[in-house]
Amino acid sequence: MKVAYYPGCVAQESGKELDMATRAVASRLGLELVDFPTFSCCGSGFVDESNLTLNVAINARNLAIAERAGLSTVMTVCSTCQGMLKLAGQVLATTPTIRSRVDATLRGIGYTYSGSATPKHFLQIIVEDLGGAEALRSKVRRPLRGLKVAAFYGCHLLRPHDRMQFDDPEDPHTFEDVIRALGAEPVDYRGRVMCCGFPIQFVKPATAERIAGAQILDAQQHGADAMATPCPLCHISLDTYQREAGRQVGHQLNMPVFHFPQLVGLALGLDPGTLGLARHLVSTQGALAKLGAVAVPA
Amino acid sequence: MPTIPFEVFRGSPGQTRFDTFSLDIPEHTPILTALLKIRDEIDPTLTLRYSCRQAICGSCAMRINGKSRLACLTPVGPEFRARGKLRIEPMANQPVLRDLVVDQGPFWQRYHSIRPYLVPDPQHPLPVGKESPMTPEQVAQFQETPRCIACASCYSACPAIASDGDFLGPMALAKLFRFVVDPRDGAFHERLLGVQNQSLWLCLRCNLCVESCPKDVRPAERIHDLKWMANQELGALERGSRHAIKFASNIREGGLLNEMKLARETLGLVGMLGQIPKGIELARHGKSIRKHPPIQGREELDAIYRELDRPEDLQHRPRVPGQGVKGPTQQPSKAGGAA
Numbered sequence A: 001m002k003v004a005y006y007p008g009c010v011a012q013e014s015g016k017e018l019d020m021a022t023r024a025v026a027s028r029l030g031l032e033l034v035d036f037p038t039f040s041c042c043g044s045g046f047v048d049e050s051n052l053t054l055n056v057a058i059n060a061r062n063l064a065i066a067e068r069a070g071l072s073t074v075m076t077v078c079s080t081c082q083g084m085l086k087l088a089g090q091v092l093a094t095t096p097t098i099r100s101r102v103d104a105t106l107r108g109i110g111y112t113y114s115g116s117a118t119p120k121h122f123l124q125i126i127v128e129d130l131g132g133a134e135a136l137r138s139k140v141r142r143p144l145r146g147l148k149v150a151a152f153y154g155c156h157l158l159r160p161h162d163r164m165q166f167d168d169p170e171d172p173h174t175f176e177d178v179i180r181a182l183g184a185e186p187v188d189y190r191g192r193v194m195c196c197g198f199p200i201q202f203v204k205p206a207t208a209e210r211i212a213g214a215q216i217l218d219a220q221q222h223g224a225d226a227m228a229t230p231c232p233l234c235h236i237s238l239d240t241y242q243r244e245a246g247r248q249v250g251h252q253l254n255m256p257v258f259h260f261p262q263l264v265g266l267a268l269g270l271d272p273g274t275l276g277l278a279r280h281l282v283s284t285q286g287a288l289a290k291l292g293a294v295a296v297p298a
Numbered sequence B: 001m002p003t004i005p006f007e008v009f010r011g012s013p014g015q016t017r018f019d020t021f022s023l024d025i026p027e028h029t030p031i032l033t034a035l036l037k038i039r040d041e042i043d044p045t046l047t048l049r050y051s052c053r054q055a056i057c058g059s060c061a062m063r064i065n066g067k068s069r070l071a072c073l074t075p076v077g078p079e080f081r082a083r084g085k086l087r088i089e090p091m092a093n094q095p096v097l098r099d100l101v102v103d104q105g106p107f108w109q110r111y112h113s114i115r116p117y118l119v120p121d122p123q124h125p126l127p128v129g130k131e132s133p134m135t136p137e138q139v140a141q142f143q144e145t146p147r148c149i150a151c152a153s154c155y156s157a158c159p160a161i162a163s164d165g166d167f168l169g170p171m172a173l174a175k176l177f178r179f180v181v182d183p184r185d186g187a188f189h190e191r192l193l194g195v196q197n198q199s200l201w202l203c204l205r206c207n208l209c210v211e212s213c214p215k216d217v218r219p220a221e222r223i224h225d226l227k228w229m230a231n232q233e234l235g236a237l238e239r240g241s242r243h244a245i246k247f248a249s250n251i252r253e254g255g256l257l258n259e260m261k262l263a264r265e266t267l268g269l270v271g272m273l274g275q276i277p278k279g280i281e282l283a284r285h286g287k288s289i290r291k292h293p294p295i296q297g298r299e300e301l302d303a304i305y306r307e308l309d310r311p312e313d314l315q316h317r318p319r320v321p322g323q324g325v326k327g328p329t330q331q332p333s334k335a336g337g338a339a
């Protein structure tokens, strides 16, 4: 399978480990990633708050770029990118007044977007297009036996459901199916569908951190050895700001947080260096030790 | 008929427990009917709120397997099959009085704080003894919000309410939106100004309120509309609006986000000083935040901005219409509703 790879801003800079792991895992799964140096930022849920039409047009351009290259799938690795690209598709399909303005603007720069290229998150591609959890299980070389992993979905991958059309918006199971296929044990906790707090990290940090802390604590109290997320923005809240989050909820937290492709990569036998595990703020060493995996080079 | 175990939250502040009751009931039985059967036939002390039994009065909201739902609108079958159990708890984010009954005081206080009534412009008083006609287009601006039955499901589902008392919450803000777009109301500017200072900008856009609302009011989208209008009307007045407005101009420059610049513009110089220790910590893990090289085709993006980055018409503002497709566990359909 060949897809247009839309890494998003974070995976290209502060969260580069997500890009590293994505490329390594895709190659193991026989998924061909086509890069487009023309892709722009998705607007991250902020641009649409100041100008929805502009945001839709920016993402219509992103989708049109893939469409022009003859690719029907734009693969995202971020719940928010996925949400914003889907928002563009939904608005174009349902709001003719916006559609006509966006179409005209795109025509002016030599693009058309017919709707044939659609965004899909990496997780969604694994479960819907690459044979699902069963096919993944057959590729596992280092089962993550004994590891209790708390999936943390990231709101925009799931909600609103009529836009995202993926899994159940409040009681999903695809990520847990994948965790089981990798040989690990999923943790059942309500926090998995809650918010990480990231959208208000700049508006009111203490509240954002309190929200992140609540979800990490929930995972911890349900026995998680690690969390894993398909969204690099959630990763910032859960990993980068974990110490502050702990302070806000009055607990010392020490919860390793994997990016979704890193977890898959570990089970496929990729080494922690390739997956960029040393780039986390909370050490993943404890979780790796439990697996008997190679230590992360410092 | 299957035997269905109900794990029901019991107690009053200080002493709480879960009681398990088993019932042989058809799968289509509404959870409210099952709870009333428990009260009538097993434990007459079980305390809960309800009235209409048909999704009109908004009294019977509670958490069902963690989801905030109307008990009279939620059948036992799908929930029981999905989770293998039925865990029934009082709504979240409100103090429990007893069993499934909560104190809704804070919810209603927020509602009253937005002045949920028309405030006409004194310069243009409403005609006395005559109707104030509206165009169908004007009515369509607030078609969703009058459906609200004030059940507080959204308030119970909201993670921002759970973590910050300053937030007004989904229902109060959706109601505020209804008056902000009403052409008979004269307090447009004051209403928007009144919800700055974080009572609006703490919405996380998690959309849990959209999924939990039994009437498809889609509060998060109404809050999005309010933020959009506040940005148009008031500009970059505070951190939340500044962040949204500066984000848009930020990616115009290079195509990808310049995180440093955005932080500087949102937080200001003093705010940035507080970020220095985190910056050092990130750098130690190889996570330093450098500026992305510009994307190819930046001039295309620039052309899009030239065409579309201009104030949009408030009266004809773009909408994100819901398509009325419900999540797989939201049964039966939410159609219909009270005025």
Ligand code: FES
Residues within 6 Å of the ligand: B050, B051, B052, B053, B054, B055, B056, B057, B058, B059, B060, B061, B070, B071, B072, B073
């Ligand atoms: S009893 Fe009235 S809404 Fe459920």
